[in-house]
Amino acid sequence: MTEKTTTPREITFRLRRFDPDTDSVPHWDEYRMHVHDGMTVLEVLHQLKAEQTPTLAYRSSCRMGVCGSCGMFVNELPMLACQTQALHLGADVVTVAPLPNYPNVKDLVPNLEPLIHKHAAIKPFIIFTNHEEIDEPTGEFIQTPEERESISQFTHCIKCGLCLAACPTVATDPLFLGPQALAQAYRYSADNRDCGLHERLEAIDVFHGPYQCHMAGACSQACPKGVDPAFAIQLLKRTLVLDSIGFGKKKSKLAKVMPLADVVKQIEEFAPPPRTVK
Amino acid sequence: MRETRLWSLHILVIPIIAVLLGAHFAIMHYAPVFYGTSVEEAREFGTMIERGKSVAQFVVYILLLAAGLYHGLYGLRGIIRELPLTPALAKTVDVGILLFGLFIFGLGTYVTWWTFSFKIGG
Numbered sequence: 001m002t003e004k005t006t007t008p009r010e011i012t013f014r015l016r017r018f019d020p021d022t023d024s025v026p027h028w029d030e031y032r033m034h035v036h037d038g039m040t041v042l043e044v045l046h047q048l049k050a051e052q053t054p055t056l057a058y059r060s061s062c063r064m065g066v067c068g069s070c071g072m073f074v075n076e077l078p079m080l081a082c083q084t085q086a087l088h089l090g091a092d093v094v095t096v097a098p099l100p101n102y103p104n105v106k107d108l109v110p111n112l113e114p115l116i117h118k119h120a121a122i123k124p125f126i127i128f129t130n131h132e133e134i135d136e137p138t139g140e141f142i143q144t145p146e147e148r149e150s151i152s153q154f155t156h157c158i159k160c161g162l163c164l165a166a167c168p169t170v171a172t173d174p175l176f177l178g179p180q181a182l183a184q185a186y187r188y189s190a191d192n193r194d195c196g197l198h199e200r201l202e203a204i205d206v207f208h209g210p211y212q213c214h215m216a217g218a219c220s221q222a223c224p225k226g227v228d229p230a231f232a233i234q235l236l237k238r239t240l241v242l243d244s245i246g247f248g249k250k251k252s253k254l255a256k257v258m259p260l261a262d263v264v265k266q267i268e269e270f271a272p273p274p275r276t277v278k
Numbered sequence: 279m280r281e282t283r284l285w286s287l288h289i290l291v292i293p294i295i296a297v298l299l300g301a302h303f304a305i306m307h308y309a310p311v312f313y314g315t316s317v318e319e320a321r322e323f324g325t326m327i328e329r330g331k332s333v334a335q336f337v338v339y340i341l342l343l344a345a346g347l348y349h350g351l352y353g354l355r356g357i358i359r360e361l362p363l364t365p366a367l368a369k370t371v372d373v374g375i376l377l378f379g380l381f382i383f384g385l386g387t388y389v390t391w392w393t394f395s396f397k398i399g400g
Contacts, residue, residue, distance in 0.1 A: 173360045201280065207359055207368075211285040240282040 006037040006087055013044060015056065016097040017107050026104065028095075029053070035086045041096065042070050042081035045108070058108035065224055068160030072108055073097040078165040080224045099165035101174075114174070115161040118181040121203040124188055127196025145270065147192045154187035154232050156225040163219035163229050175208040179219035179229030182210050186236040197243060210236045288352040291345040298342040305329070330393030343386040351379045 010032055018026035031052050033044055042060055049056045060070040063082045070081040074096055075089055086094060102110035128134060163179040164170050170178050177185075185204045189197045204210065210233045219229040242248055304312045309320035319325060329335055355375050359368055 169360075174362065205280045205282050207281055207356075209281055211281055212356075212360070237282075237285075240280075241286050244280055244282040244286065 005090070008034065008036040009087075011035045011044075011086060011091070012093045013048065014093060014095040015048075015053075015108065016095075017056075018098075018104055019055075019106055037085075037087060039086050040082050041072070041074055041084045041086050041089075041094070044086050044094075045081060045096070056108075057106040066158060068158035068224075071099050071110070071160045071162050071165065073099055073165065078162040078222045080160060080162070083224055099161060101165050101167065101170045102161065110161070110165075112161050115159065115164055115178070115180060118177050119159065119184060122177070122181045122185040122188075123196060123200050123203070124181075124184045126188060126191060126194045127199055128193065129195050141193045143192055151187050151190050153227050154183050154190075154229075156227050157184060157187075157223075158225055160224065162222040162224060163227075166218040166222035168216050168218060169212055169214050173208065173212060176212045177204065177209055179213075179233065182213070182236055183227060183229035183232035186232040186239065189239055190235070195249065197239070197248065201240075204236070205240055210240065284352065288349055291349050294341065294345045295349060298338055298345065301338055302342060305335075327393060327396050330390070330396065333394075336390055336394045339390050340387060343383060343390070347379050347383055347386075351375050 013031045013033055014028050015031065016026050017023070017029050031048050033048060035044060040063075042063060045056065045058050045060075049058075058070070058072070058081070060082065061067040062069070065080050065083045068080070071078060072081045074081065074084055075091060075094055078099055081096070096108060098104050098108045099110040102112060102114060105111045157180060159180065161180065163183075167176070167179055169176045182204065185200055188194050189200060213230070213233045215230060215234075217230045220227070220231065223229065239248070306320055307317065309315045309317055313320070315325075355371065358371050358375075363371065
């Protein structure tokens with residue numbers, strides 16, 4: 001291990017390789033690469049694929065930490081390859097493996113189906129049950145900055161799956177819904193426009209739901225977008241407990257449909273200050 | 279039943295256990311401190327029978343039994359259910375633990391009732 005440095009140097013990359021057509025078990029291959037300052041692990045992989053091992057399989061897209069495609073297990077920690085500077089790892093040998101807690105498709109490509117299935121199970125969308133209002137809208141919903149702020153960080157999830165890879169509970173209990181789905185369950189249930197908590201209960205108020213969380217907090221450390229899923233799980237527990245004893249969201253508060261005149265008034269209240277420069 | 283209710287109950291019984299277990303320790307293990315009698319004396323058959331005839335004692339021990347059993351068996355269920363079980367096996371575990379808990383509670387209640395209704399000398 002060397003100190004974090006920006007001085008260009010040679011680094012050994014140990015990549016876990018697995019081809020289901022030819023291999024029965026994964027193996028490790030080593031490659032040497034001259035790394036310069038600013039080079040991300042993803043760029044290293046691009047270069048390795050172009051120059052040394054064209055059969056290397058990995059997933060990537062946006063290259064700027066937005067799409068969540070390039071989640072990998074770099075030096076034993078789940079992270080986005082496009083956001084990880086190779087030199088900043090401060091290691092002479094960098095190991096890159098597919099995300100744990102997921103089936104391995106090939107080389108560094110994990111099968112993210114468990115993440116997608118769990119995410120879909122919690123109905124990750126606004127559920128509005130006032131059918132009269134749906135059929136004949138009388139106004140608009142207003143979400144105040146405070147209401148938005150209360151769920152803001154949880155809306156930043158990019159479904160990269162790093163939190164599930166970091167979660168020790170998912171490692172031992174694959175049926176555990178996991179931090180991503182539970183955080184999203186809270187994000188939608190806490191949204192003032194949503195009244196679908198009871199429709200989500202079948203998926204979240206179960207043994208493998210929030211109460212299975214061991215509160216290790218690894219998900220929050222791993223999240224590349226600064227979301228705190230461990231906190232969301234605790235908030236979801238509170239929501240569920242309050243609902244179970246009859247102190248859940250009140251329907252009247254939910255139907256926050258405002259006449260359009262009031263909407264305009266509210267928008268004016270939240271309007272930015274007038275321009276100082278014409 | 280909703281998992282939330284089961285989990286909430288498991289948390290709610292913690293203070294009950296803390297208080298009642300404290301009472302149990304005071305009666306059984308710290309008798310010299312609280313009652314001025316020796317531990318051996320507190321554990322004698324005659325003393326226990328005499329103590330067991332009190333309604334407060336009867337209620338405390340039934341509550342402690344119920345709370346302790348529920349808390350412990352809920353935790354045990356959590357450990358077992360974390361194993362990769364089929365839905366049918368998971369259901370079997372749930373029912374098995376419930377039946378085991380009811381059996382132990384019945385047994386404990388019988389012993390406590392037997393002590394409560396024991397007639398000295400006859």
